[in-house]
Amino acid sequence: MTATLIDLRSDTVTRPVEGMRRAMYDAEVGDDVFGEDPTVLRLQETVADLLGKERALFVPSGVMGNQLAIRAQTQPGDEVICEAGCHVANYESGAAGVLSGVQLRTVQGERGLLTPRQVEDAIRPGAYWEPQPRLVSLENTHNKAGGVVQPQPLVRGIADVARRRGLGLHLDGARIWNAAVRTGLPEKELAGPFDTVSVCLSKGLGAPVGSLLAGSAEVIERAHRFRKMWGGGMRQVGILAAAGLYALEHHRADLALDHERARRLATGLADLGAFGIDPEEVDTNIVMFETLDQPAAAILAALREDGILMVPFGPRTIRATLHRDLSDADVETALERIRTRFG
Numbered sequence: 001m002t003a004t005l006i007d008l009r010s011d012t013v014t015r016p017v018e019g020m021r022r023a024m025y026d027a028e029v030g031d032d033v034f035g036e037d038p039t040v041l042r043l044q045e046t047v048a049d050l051l052g053k054e055r056a057l058f059v060p061s062g063v064m065g066n067q068l069a070i071r072a073q074t075q076p077g078d079e080v081i082c083e084a085g086c087h088v089a090n091y092e093s094g095a096a097g098v099l100s101g102v103q104l105r106t107v108q109g110e111r112g113l114l115t116p117r118q119v120e121d122a123i124r125p126g127a128y129w130e131p132q133p134r135l136v137s138l139e140n141t142h143n144k145a146g147g148v149v150q151p152q153p154l155v156r157g158i159a160d161v162a163r164r165r166g167l168g169l170h171l172d173g174a175r176i177w178n179a180a181v182r183t184g185l186p187e188k189e190l191a192g193p194f195d196t197v198s199v200c201l202s203k204g205l206g207a208p209v210g211s212l213l214a215g216s217a218e219v220i221e222r223a224h225r226f227r228k229m230w231g232g233g234m235r236q237v238g239i240l241a242a243a244g245l246y247a248l249e250h251h252r253a254d255l256a257l258d259h260e261r262a263r264r265l266a267t268g269l270a271d272l273g274a275f276g277i278d279p280e281e282v283d284t285n286i287v288m289f290e291t292l293d294q295p296a297a298a299i300l301a302a303l304r305e306d307g308i309l310m311v312p313f314g315p316r317t318i319r320a321t322l323h324r325d326l327s328d329a330d331v332e333t334a335l336e337r338i339r340t341r342f343g
Helices: 018-026 038-051 062-073 095-100 116-122 152-164 176-183 187-191 217-229 238-250 255-270 296-305 328-342
Strands: 055-059 078-083 103-107 132-139 168-173 196-200 211-215 286-291 311-314 317-321
Touching: 018 238, 038 055, 038 187, 038 196, 038 211, 038 238, 055 062, 055 217, 062 095, 062 132, 062 168, 062 196, 062 211, 062 217, 095 103, 103 116, 116 152, 132 152, 152 168, 152 187, 168 176, 168 187, 176 187, 176 196, 176 255, 211 217, 255 286, 255 317, 255 328, 286 296, 296 311, 296 317, 296 328
Parallel strands: 078 103, 078 132, 132 168, 168 196
Antiparallel strands: 055 211, 196 211, 286 317, 311 317
C-alpha cells in the first residue's frame, strides 16, 4: 500500500481538531442522568432552537435517535412507512421490530425520494387485521441514494398526506446539515414539517460521537425514558457535548467544501471508462458509482492496494464519501491513482 492513505469510506472517520479537543478539555460537566450537565443542556437547547422544536435529547448514536423516535410515537403492531433504501430499514440491525415491535412498510422511491401519492397508497385502509399505520419516516440527505437532498415541496406534500390521514412524521436528518448547505434553507425550515428529527454530530460535522433527537416536550420526555431503558443514560457526558457544540459553531459552513470535492471526484470518475456515474446527480458529499467491468469487491481491493479506501453498496456499486479531513490535493491524488489503475 502507498504511504498516503486516502480514506473515503465515510464522513465518520474524521478526528477532532485542536480547537474541538480544547473545548472538550475545558467543558463544564455534571451528571446528565440527574439532568445536571450544563454543557449537555446547552447542546440540547441549541439543537432544539436550530430545528425549531420544543426540546432535544442527546443520544450516543443516530440509530438510537431514529429508534427512540419510532418507539416514542408508536405501539407494538403499528406500521412505519419509509423509502426502501432508507437507513432505518437497511442499516439499523432490524431494531424497529425488536425494540418497538413495529413493522416497516418499505416503498421503492426514485433516487430515495417518495411522492405524496406513493405515501397515500401505502397507508392501509384500517381493517382490524392489518397493522396500524402510525408514522412516516423520511431521510435527508438520503445516504443509500447517494446523498440526495429531499426537495422541500415534496416533503410538504408528504406531510400534508400524513396529517390528513392521522400519521406522525419523523425525519432521519443525520446529514440535515448537508441539506441546509446545499439548498440554502435553514435547518429549521427543513425540519418544520416533522414531529421528530434526529441529527448527527459525528458525520460531516466532525464530532467524535453523538446525535440528538428533537421534537415536542411530550415526545422527548417519552424518548428520555426509553433512552434510559435501552442503556443510553450517560453521566459526565458534557465532554462529548462540547465537541458537538464546537462542531455546530465552527464546521457547518465547511460542508460546502465537501460538496465541491465530491463533484470533482465524480467528474474525474465519469471521465474513465471503468465506471458509471452522472456528476450532475451528486447533491452533497456522497459519490455513488457503478463498476462496469468488474465486481465492486475487485475494484475495492485494487483501490486499497493504491491507498484508497471506499465501501461497497451493492455487487457493482461503490460509495465514496468526502469529509473535512480531506483536501483538494487528496482528491486530485486519489483521481491520479485511479486513472493510473483504471484509465
